[in-house]
Amino acid sequence: MPNYTLNINGKKVAVSADEDTPLLWVLRDELDLVGTKFGCGIAQCGACTVHVNGIATRSCQMQVSILEDVKITTIEGLSKDGKHPVQEAWKEIDVPQCGYCQTGQIMTASAFLAENKRPSGEEIREAMKGNICRCASYNRIEKAVLVASEKMS
Amino acid sequence: MKLHKKDNFSRRNFLKTSVLAGGGMLIGFNLLTACKLEAKMPVDIANLNFNDFNAFIKISQEGYVTIFSPNPEIGQGVKTSMPMLIAEELDVEWKNVTVAQGVLDTNNYTRQVAGGSQSIRFGWDALRQTGATAKQMLVNAAAVKWNVAASTLKASKGIITNQNGETLGYGEVVTAAALLEVPENITLKEVKEFTIIGQEIVNVDIDKIITGKPLFGLDYKAEGMVIATVLRPPSFGQKLISFDASEAKKVKGVIDVITIGDKVRKYAEAGKNNWTVKLSKSDKVVVIAANTWAAIKGKKALAAVWENEGQLESTEDHEKALMDILEGKNLNTNREDGAVENAFSTADKVIEKTYHSPFLPHNCMEPMNFYANVTAAKIHLVGPVQTPEYAAKVVADLLEFDLDKIHLEMTRMGGGFGRRLYGDFVYEAAEISNLIKKPVKLVSTREDDMTAGIYKPAVKYRIKAALKDGKVTGYHLIEAAVGSNMYGSIPNFFPAGCIPNYKVQTGNYKSNITTGAWRAPYTNFLAFAEQSFFDELAIELNIDAIQLRLDLLQNVKNTTDDRIEYSGQRMEDTIKLVREKAGWGKTKAGVYQGFSAYYSHNTHVAEVADIEIKDGLPIIKKVTVAVDCGIVVNPTGARNQVEGGVLDGIGHAMYGDFSFKDGQPSDSNFDGYRLIRMNETPKVEVHFVQNNNSPTGLGEPGLPPAGGAVANAMNAAFGKRIYRQPFIKELNKSSILG
Numbered sequence: 001m002p003n004y005t006l007n008i009n010g011k012k013v014a015v016s017a018d019e020d021t022p023l024l025w026v027l028r029d030e031l032d033l034v035g036t037k038f039g040c041g042i043a044q045c046g047a048c049t050v051h052v053n054g055i056a057t058r059s060c061q062m063q064v065s066i067l068e069d070v071k072i073t074t075i076e077g078l079s080k081d082g083k084h085p086v087q088e089a090w091k092e093i094d095v096p097q098c099g100y101c102q103t104g105q106i107m108t109a110s111a112f113l114a115e116n117k118r119p120s121g122e123e124i125r126e127a128m129k130g131n132i133c134r135c136a137s138y139n140r141i142e143k144a145v146l147v148a149s150e151k152m153s
Numbered sequence: 154m155k156l157h158k159k160d161n162f163s164r165r166n167f168l169k170t171s172v173l174a175g176g177g178m179l180i181g182f183n184l185l186t187a188c189k190l191e192a193k194m195p196v197d198i199a200n201l202n203f204n205d206f207n208a209f210i211k212i213s214q215e216g217y218v219t220i221f222s223p224n225p226e227i228g229q230g231v232k233t234s235m236p237m238l239i240a241e242e243l244d245v246e247w248k249n250v251t252v253a254q255g256v257l258d259t260n261n262y263t264r265q266v267a268g269g270s271q272s273i274r275f276g277w278d279a280l281r282q283t284g285a286t287a288k289q290m291l292v293n294a295a296a297v298k299w300n301v302a303a304s305t306l307k308a309s310k311g312i313i314t315n316q317n318g319e320t321l322g323y324g325e326v327v328t329a330a331a332l333l334e335v336p337e338n339i340t341l342k343e344v345k346e347f348t349i350i351g352q353e354i355v356n357v358d359i360d361k362i363i364t365g366k367p368l369f370g371l372d373y374k375a376e377g378m379v380i381a382t383v384l385r386p387p388s389f390g391q392k393l394i395s396f397d398a399s400e401a402k403k404v405k406g407v408i409d410v411i412t413i414g415d416k417v418r419k420y421a422e423a424g425k426n427n428w429t430v431k432l433s434k435s436d437k438v439v440v441i442a443a444n445t446w447a448a449i450k451g452k453k454a455l456a457a458v459w460e461n462e463g464q465l466e467s468t469e470d471h472e473k474a475l476m477d478i479l480e481g482k483n484l485n486t487n488r489e490d491g492a493v494e495n496a497f498s499t500a501d502k503v504i505e506k507t508y509h510s511p512f513l514p515h516n517c518m519e520p521m522n523f524y525a526n527v528t529a530a531k532i533h534l535v536g537p538v539q540t541p542e543y544a545a546k547v548v549a550d551l552l553e554f555d556l557d558k559i560h561l562e563m564t565r566m567g568g569g570f571g572r573r574l575y576g577d578f579v580y581e582a583a584e585i586s587n588l589i590k591k592p593v594k595l596v597s598t599r600e601d602d603m604t605a606g607i608y609k610p611a612v613k614y615r616i617k618a619a620l621k622d623g624k625v626t627g628y629h630l631i632e633a634a635v636g637s638n639m640y641g642s643i644p645n646f647f648p649a650g651c652i653p654n655y656k657v658q659t660g661n662y663k664s665n666i667t668t669g670a671w672r673a674p675y676t677n678f679l680a681f682a683e684q685s686f687f688d689e690l691a692i693e694l695n696i697d698a699i700q701l702r703l704d705l706l707q708n709v710k711n712t713t714d715d716r717i718e719y720s721g722q723r724m725e726d727t728i729k730l731v732r733e734k735a736g737w738g739k740t741k742a743g744v745y746q747g748f749s750a751y752y753s754h755n756t757h758v759a760e761v762a763d764i765e766i767k768d769g770l771p772i773i774k775k776v777t778v779a780v781d782c783g784i785v786v787n788p789t790g791a792r793n794q795v796e797g798g799v800l801d802g803i804g805h806a807m808y809g810d811f812s813f814k815d816g817q818p819s820d821s822n823f824d825g826y827r828l829i830r831m832n833e834t835p836k837v838e839v840h841f842v843q844n845n846n847s848p849t850g851l852g853e854p855g856l857p858p859a860g861g862a863v864a865n866a867m868n869a870a871f872g873k874r875i876y877r878q879p880f881i882k883e884l885n886k887s888s889i890l891g
Contacts, residue, residue, distance in 0.1 A: 001405060017446075018405050018406065018446065018447070020450075021446045022446065025444065025445050025446040028372075028445065029380075029444040029445050029446070030444070032374070033365070034365065034367050034371075034372040035364065035365015035366065036365070037369075037371075037518070037519070037567075038371060038445075038520070039518050039519075039520075039599065040599040040822055040823050041449075041598060041599055041822075042599075042822055042823070042824060044822065044823035044824050045518070045823055047518060074365070075363075075364065075365035076364065076365050082360055082363060082364040087363045087364070090359075090363045091355060091359050091360070091363060094353075094355045094356055094359070094789045094790070094793065096356055096358075096359065096362045096363075097229070097230070097793055097794070097797055098517075098518065098519075098565070098566060098567050098568045098569075099356075099358065099362035099368070099565065099567070100369060100517075100518040100519045100567030100568060101518050101567075102362050102363065103362075103363070103365045106363060124831075125831050125832040125834075126832055128831045128832075129830045129831050129832040129833075130830075131830075131831075132518070132823065132828050132830065133518075133831075134516055134517060134518045134568050134570075134801075134828065135518075135568060135797045135801070136796070136797040136798075136799075136800035136801045136804060136829060136834070137793065137796070137797055138800055138829075138830075138831045138834040139796050139800070139834065139836060139837055140793065140796070141831065142831060142834075
């Protein structure tokens with residue numbers, strides 16, 4: 001199998017994977033970074049969201065072979081100690097129910113807030129609509145994004 | 154404390170203790186059952202014996218408390234709320250409590266099922282008694298040490314104080330306490346003494362969840378583990394004839410391609426029956442690979458030939474079959490009061506309406522998966538399942554294995570909604586590992602998960618009411634469902650006892666499409682039908698929709714009918730609370746309200762939906778909810794369950810649509826199947842009825858009333874009655890959505 005050098009969470013990592021392997025499965029199977037979740041495999045649910053050069057990206061759609069020159073951040077690298085303002089807000093609001101989709105929600109929210117520091121409620125609802133929460137903890141996600149934006153400004 | 158009559162459970166309160174080898178006290182206990190007399194307590198945390206006990210509490214010499222809580226966590230919050238009950242009576246500070254997921258050795262388990270919203274209801278007495286008993290033992294040990302009567306001592310927040318003001322931490326007496334007799338006749342706290350119950354306690358797994366730590370079944374890994382994907386018949390009613398694996402085997406990382414099915418057929422042919430088994434008897438093709446991507450690609454590369462072995466059913470067939478049942482074909486009478494026929498023949502007016510709902514997949518965010526390692530000596534199973542002890546028993550039967558040598562560990566579950574009550578993925582994983590003699594993790598893709606489901610059945614209701622002299626004098630409800638029908642006490646829910654002439658009948662159509670429990674089974678749609686119907690009756694009778702319910706509820710308040718478990722008074726209090734909080738009838742122009750109330754899982758819930766019209770389109774702005782679930786153990790967790798339940802109910806009522814064509818599901822992923830998203834959600838405002846009744850279920854009861862509240866608000870806004878889910882299709886058909 002071909003070898004690739006990826007830049008993940010600020011570190012160069014060498015991986016050996018078939019060229020069409022989605023980043024999602026490289027992270028989960030090869031690098032033990034299982035915080036990035038598998039939900040649908042077709043970029044419809046957002047559970048696998050990571051940052052590629054700071055942009056919220058569905059890792060199930062990114063082939064490993066095209067990712068050598070980009071910076072990838074996963075939930076494990078979002079903050080050193082779990083204290084990114086978005087993570088803190090998630091804790092403060094006690095957002096999760098089952099918790100499965102929440103890392104993807106947090107990655108979408110953190111990329112969004114990096115671009116839009118003081119979003120309106122409507123902007124939050126639009127920005128987060130690509131991420132499904134089957135437990136429907138949507139009210140709390142919405143509130144947590146707002147709380148995070150207050151923490152960040 | 155006043156207990157609701159149905160909330161009394163007898164329990165011989167046995168627990169056992171030991172001194173841990175590394176220091177500290179270990180308490181083993183069982184929910185709802187006594188420990189075996191001969192049960193031996195472990196003295197090493199690494200060897201907790203979950204055959205004889207189903208939970209443990211460790212108190213360290215430093216006074217820290219670890220609770221090994223084995224109840225499955227599917228997002229309903231019991232991993233936080235159940236230990237709260239122990240900590241309350243043990244009287245320790247919550248910050249000194251750690252909760253660890255207990256490992257399951259299934260042999261002697263009781264109520265390790267997450268379903269039916271019953272975990273807290275069943276654990277309420279047992280868990281508090283365990284905590285209180287342990288506290289008494291610690292106090293007794295301190296009394297011996299000080300040579301005073303235990304009754305002269307006080308204990309609070311992990312510290313025991315004597316009359317001289319001297320103190321001992323729990324940790325200082327744990328070793329002595331562990332050797333004492335277990336006391337009987339423990340007094341539990343009064344509600345007003347609670348310091349943890351009723352506090353807002355954040356989910357105990359929060360730090361792991363927000364940092365992406367391995368928690369879920371799909372995250373599990375073991376040395377030498379391979380990945381399996383399973384190709385199942387594309388249509389219900391088909392079986393495998395042959396397959397060609399040559400392309401699949403060319404995929405890098407694919408190790409082997411095999412078939413499974415023998416064990417399940419043998420199990421079925423032996424006449425064995427376990428309700429968690431819902432497996433096709435067809436052979437299935439299994440791709441074994443070194444990694445998940447190879448397993449997924451390998452499955453796509455398979456070519457298989459399928460043959461029809463049964464009828465290939467379509468939604469049109471079900472429509473017709475269910476309508477035939479509603480016409481009175483092969484009905485079972487579940488409850489009949491008074492003289493129903495007479496009420497209808499003497500009525501001033503008869504109203505009859507029919508309500509329709511589709512199949513629904515569960516769509517847990519974490520697709521079905523399980524780890525199995527079958528060796529000659531033992532079987533190790535790990536993963537997310539709501540019915541672990543059933544799963545272990547079936548695996549023992551399937552593989553003719555000694556149950557004592559099966560070890561099942563539960564992971565956190567990425568949603569359940571009823572789907573993980575059925576262990577098909579556990580049985581498949583075990584059969585695969587048994588054949589390949591390797592540890593294996595079975596992984597479903599979203600497509601596998603959605604198309605080989607155990608669906609909420611398609612259900613229809615026909616409801617007929619007799620009106621006379623401005624009152625509802627007769628009520629007749631018929632349920633037609635694919636697979637099976639409403640069960641238990643559902644026929645005795647509202648309006649049973651409120652209307653003198655009352656009849657509930659059910660009939661079902663046997664299908665080869667697998668159906669099963671889906672969050673709030675049957676009531677998830679029954680509540681919509683019934684509460685829409687009463688809204689219509691209120692308009693017909695020219696009575697306020699809420700007042701009609703309150704008037705009817707007066708008739709059930711002094712019922713002597715033991716079958717009726719909902720309370721007229723509690724429902725009335727709940728409805729009045731939502732009426733006040735929602736500002737019922739006092740909204741500003743352009744806001745349209747709909748009301749709905751429903752009792753299920755021992756909890757009374759009333760909801761008011763507010764709809765506004767923007768650019769001609771209905772926007773569901775807000776849902777106000779009142780809930781009587783007795784004492785609220787953890788308000789933040791409780792509100793979360795209700796908020797999610799309401800939005801889940803609205804989402805599926807609005808958008809949930811799933812059908813079959815020649816046995817094949819209409820959708821296979823979220824591009825076609827629509828789930829509610831954030832921009833479509835209203836604000837949910839939750840209010841709890843304050844009382845001192847024992848806690849009841851919360852995982853499900855918020856859901857059933859939601860669809861009806863929205864449908865009734867739609868009618869208020871547009872004068873358009875909705876009789877069929879999903880609403881979006883009905884709204885599209887009418888001119889409402891342009």
